[in-house]
Amino acid sequence: MVSFDTLKDFLGHLVGPWLFMRISLRFWPGTVSQLISKSDFRTLLSPSAFGEVWFGNFWAVVGPQVKINAEKRVVPLLEGRVHDGQACDEVVGEPIDGIVLEIGAGTGMWADVFAKVGKSTSATTEDDNGAVRRRKGAGLKRVYGIEPNIQSAAALRKRVQEIGLDDVYEVVPVGIEDLNNPTAWEGRIEPGSVDCIVTILCLCSIPEPEKNIRILYDCLKKGGRWYAYEHVQVERGGVFMWLYQWFTNSVWSNVMGSCRICRATGKSLRNAGPWDKIDLAQPPDEPAYQVLPHVLGTLTK
């Protein structure tokens, strides 16, 4: 016999993504008037460009709430305290350090966690405003925030300045596909030069995921680590959940920018190339009927 609480939880999970979509719809009129007031008719008339601005406006408000729920997974992940999809009390791996790519960094919601994880008393000083400023050469050497959405990239720049990470954190306003395009930005990420890649809820939104995940794999050094927290295609829950997720995605893809919920991102990461170690799993506390299940963990090259 199914308990009332389980039934309530099940229905809550089925309805959850639709509530998200309803919130997104509320940002549609504001995005239209924003673009009209800027006379940006090119963006207004391009479904994909409009979708990106619309999603950017939605995420700027909803993202912080998502962060509150995701912190219990993302903070331990970046601290090297995740094993088998679960946060541990002890450090079981390595925390992020060295040269780091934060992919799809958005408005910099996780920048404070980067500052904290890379922080040690000898590595930081406080400025007159009390902001913690990192000294170069300790923990994080350089972080490249890869963010193609112009509006989000501007907010990201402001955020890293506010938290005193701007001496270490460089905003790269291009997509993964343009990382080594000399006409897109001034820098270059050499193959095999990166210590850590961080992807938090972003591989759902990138174009050509298989190809772009492989581009990122090539950027990693031998021994480099990929830290991932992503929502993915349902694997548990049987045919009903698979069909329900597919149906939800068919509406979701029209109101959530380039985000897709049916991607087998865990598989794409595993298949990106040979890995020395893979510790990537769905958090065991997620029920089989979760419409947006996740994978959490690290892959070591």
Ligand SMILES: C[S@@+](CC[C@H](N)C(=O)[O-])C[C@H]1O[C@@H](n2cnc3c(N)ncnc32)[C@H](O)[C@@H]1O
């Ligand atoms: C759901 S948001 C997540 C942002 C951030 N990681 C967070 O947790 O707040 C997905 C992000 O992926 C970015 N994105 C889309 N296409 C991309 C690409 N080709 N390369 C890198 N990032 C991309 C979007 O602009 C967006 O900021």
